[in-house]
Amino acid sequence: MTRVNLALLLLIACVASLPLFGGAYALRLGTIACMYAIYALSWNIVGGFAGYPSFATAAFFGFGAYATGILLNKGVPLSVAVIGSLVMCFVLAAALGAVLLRLRGHYFAIASLSLVEVFRELVNNATDLTGGGMGLNIPLASGSGILADATFFFYAMWGLLLITAVVVIIVSASKLGFGLNCIRQNETASNMVGLNSTLYKSIAFGLSACFVGAAGGIYAAWVHYIDPSDVFDILYSVKPIVMALMGGLGSPLGVVCGAFVYLGLEEVVWRNYIQIHSGVLGVLIIMLLLFLPHGLISLRSGMFWRKAKHV
Amino acid sequence: MSEILHLSNVSRNFSGLKALSDVSISVSRGEVLGLIGPNGAGKTTLVNTICGVTPASSGAVTFDGRDITRVKTYQAARLGLSRTFQIVQPFAEFTALDNVAAAALFSQPGESLKSAREEARAHLAFVGLDAQANQSAATLTLAMRKRLELAKALAMKPKLLFLDEVNAGLNSAEVERATKLIHQLAAGGITIVMIEHLMKVVLNVCTRIAVLHNGQLIADGAPRDVIKNPAVVDAYLGQQYAQRNAARG
Numbered sequence: 001m002t003r004v005n006l007a008l009l010l011l012i013a014c015v016a017s018l019p020l021f022g023g024a025y026a027l028r029l030g031t032i033a034c035m036y037a038i039y040a041l042s043w044n045i046v047g048g049f050a051g052y053p054s055f056a057t058a059a060f061f062g063f064g065a066y067a068t069g070i071l072l073n074k075g076v077p078l079s080v081a082v083i084g085s086l087v088m089c090f091v092l093a094a095a096l097g098a099v100l101l102r103l104r105g106h107y108f109a110i111a112s113l114s115l116v117e118v119f120r121e122l123v124n125n126a127t128d129l130t131g132g133g134m135g136l137n138i139p140l141a142s143g144s145g146i147l148a149d150a151t152f153f154f155y156a157m158w159g160l161l162l163i164t165a166v167v168v169i170i171v172s173a174s175k176l177g178f179g180l181n182c183i184r185q186n187e188t189a190s191n192m193v194g195l196n197s198t199l200y201k202s203i204a205f206g207l208s209a210c211f212v213g214a215a216g217g218i219y220a221a222w223v224h225y226i227d228p229s230d231v232f233d234i235l236y237s238v239k240p241i242v243m244a245l246m247g248g249l250g251s252p253l254g255v256v257c258g259a260f261v262y263l264g265l266e267e268v269v270w271r272n273y274i275q276i277h278s279g280v281l282g283v284l285i286i287m288l289l290l291f292l293p294h295g296l297i298s299l300r301s302g303m304f305w306r307k308a309k310h311v
Numbered sequence: 312m313s314e315i316l317h318l319s320n321v322s323r324n325f326s327g328l329k330a331l332s333d334v335s336i337s338v339s340r341g342e343v344l345g346l347i348g349p350n351g352a353g354k355t356t357l358v359n360t361i362c363g364v365t366p367a368s369s370g371a372v373t374f375d376g377r378d379i380t381r382v383k384t385y386q387a388a389r390l391g392l393s394r395t396f397q398i399v400q401p402f403a404e405f406t407a408l409d410n411v412a413a414a415a416l417f418s419q420p421g422e423s424l425k426s427a428r429e430e431a432r433a434h435l436a437f438v439g440l441d442a443q444a445n446q447s448a449a450t451l452t453l454a455m456r457k458r459l460e461l462a463k464a465l466a467m468k469p470k471l472l473f474l475d476e477v478n479a480g481l482n483s484a485e486v487e488r489a490t491k492l493i494h495q496l497a498a499g500g501i502t503i504v505m506i507e508h509l510m511k512v513v514l515n516v517c518t519r520i521a522v523l524h525n526g527q528l529i530a531d532g533a534p535r536d537v538i539k540n541p542a543v544v545d546a547y548l549g550q551q552y553a554q555r556n557a558a559r560g
Contacts, residue, residue, distance in 0.1 A: 175416060175424060182402055182413050189400035192362070193467060194388035194418035 005169045008253040012037075012165055016158055019151050027150040031222065033263050034157040036243060038215045040255040041164050043240035046208040048250040049177060050201055051184030052101060055113035057212055058236035060089050063119055064213025065220040065231040069136045070129060072221060082156075082217040089213025090206040097205030098198060104187075113237065120232035135227030138220055153222040160218060164211040168252050171207065180204055246288050248295030257296050315340045315471055315502050316361070321370035323353075323360050323526075330356040331526045333370070338471070343493075343503045345517035345534070347510075349547050352523040354506045355397060358473045362394055363387045375470060388418050391470035395460035395477055397506070401448035407455075408444040411435055411462045418467035427466075434462040438492060454485040461492065472496065474505040478512055490515060510538070510552070522547060 018030040039057055046054045064085040071081035100111045123130045130136055140149075171177045179200045182190040190197050220226050239262065240255075247258020265284055270277045292298060316338040323331040330353045338344055346354050359365045361372055363384040372380045379387060393414075402410050411431035416422050422430075435441050438458040443451060448459060457477055464472055474493070478486045486509065493516050497503055507513050513520065513534070520537040522530040524546040530537050537543055544553045 178409075178413065178424060179417065181405075182417075185402040185404055186400055189396075189402060190413075190417075191384040192388060192394065192396075192400070193414040193463060194385050195413075196383075196385045 036259040039240035040243040040259040049180040060209035061216040062231035064216030068217030085217040086214040090210035093209030094206030097202040101201040248297030254297030345513040348523035393467040393469035394473035414463040414466040
């Protein structure tokens with residue numbers, strides 16, 4: 001294992017100690033931080049490794065949230081519901097990916113963006129199953145007090161982040177990761193050396209969707225109420241891209257740092273400039289991208305950076 | 312000699328343009344076939360059609376006893392058809408070693424990243440790039456990148472190797488070096504189909520020449536006969552070449 005990956009696991013381990021230091025607010029922030037890191041790591045598989053800029057994060061986040069919500073309402077235990085959502089998201093994304101990933105560049109970006117709208121409309125119209133625009137109430141999981149609940153969901157999200165990070169590290173060092181790297185650099189040449197690029201891209205898209213879907217499931221159980229405009233919010237698709245660009249495209253450690261920094265900025269800016277917070281945040285992001293085009297990860301010494309750049 | 316590749320009545324259209332019309336040709340095992348013709352004659356399209364990049368509009372391609380008319384590019388690669396590109400296609404950010412390792416890794420079943428890298432070293436040494444193994448492909452000179460293409464193609468353990476203008480853009484010393492490599496490969500028993508404009512190289516290494524013109528096969532036979540063929544002289548070689556050739560006897 002490389003030093004960069006060790007640093008990533010160490011960083012995630014540090015996050016786990018958060019409940020020792022803070023109350024409900026810190027736990028809430030920590031849960032969101034873990035969720036953002038899952039988005040960023042997941043997006044990095046298809047966007048960073050394979051080089052396909054996906055805007056489908058919100059689609060699978062919403063899908064996972066609704067799948068888990070519906071299963072919970074049918075009396076399925078939370079763990080089974082979340083794992084079910086994860087598997088469904090993987091299969092669905094891999095199947096859709098086989099079709100969508102024939103498009104490249106901007107065309108793929110638009111197609112993946114449309115996926116969010118399609119899913120939202122489907123959920124809006126399947127009123128019997130999802131409650132449509134009225135939203136979906138989800139039964140309380142434990143009900144053993146606010147702080148205990150917050151701690152439980154924090155660790156659930158943290159555990160999922162750890163699994164995501166481990167899978168991403170394994171992928172990055174595997175034949176799959178090597179193949180995705182080939183596809184990003186030169187897809188024509190990849191096919192020519194015998195790489196089944198359709199299969200590899202589908203698996204990558206599936207992996208980039210399944211953990212997001214599971215995070216959506218945990219989110220749904222955590223907030224007890226979801227509606228289409230909340231979970232299919234297009235911002236969920238845009239944020240991971242900003243985080244990845246801020247942290248360092250392609251580097252798992254970079255994108256997780258990007259996710260944490262992004263959340264920090266979002267929180268600070270929101271608190272201090274409540275009237276114009278989106279504007280201030282936008283300016284900050286543009287400044288970061290202008291002055292740190294290779295992300296936060298490039299702040300380290302030059303030699304180290306070359307190793308961490310991609311996969 | 313047994314037949315390894317056979318094309319029967321292969322045509323390929325790009326909407327209105329007939330890039331290949333009714334091409335029938337066969338290649339025998341161990342042969343070095345030179346494919347020549349003016350620019351736009353359809354030489355690269357022919358290779359693309361065989362490799363599954365642009366499948367034939369009509370006709371059939373058989374390779375090693377199997378119909379490969381409709382196989383995908385990556386499947387053709389795994390069957391033992393490999394090629395170099397006229398415009399080199401390296402994985403620019405990878406080292407030379409990883410470029411070749413990628414070829415070994417994805418074309419051979421059961422290959423691991425580690426074993427692929429080990430194999431890659433041998434292929435790099437063969438084309439004389441062992442000193443550049445850890446250099447990124449983007450930093451190599453054109454001649455080196457052409458040789459890298461060759462190493463990649465060889466790492467796929469080809470039964471049939473297409474060389475698409477490996478000598479284009481090289482100086483005479485580099486051409487000589489590349490020609491020597493091709494000789495070595497042919498001696499090693501790999502069947503080679505090469506697209507080449509340098510007649511010196513073609514006559515030096517090829518055992519047979521096929522000539523394409525406007526998507527049609529206009530000549531196919533022993534090098535000495537083909538270059539005297541009036542149709543070939545008209546379409547490609549030119550009168551000057553023919554006269555010089557005749558003068559030299």
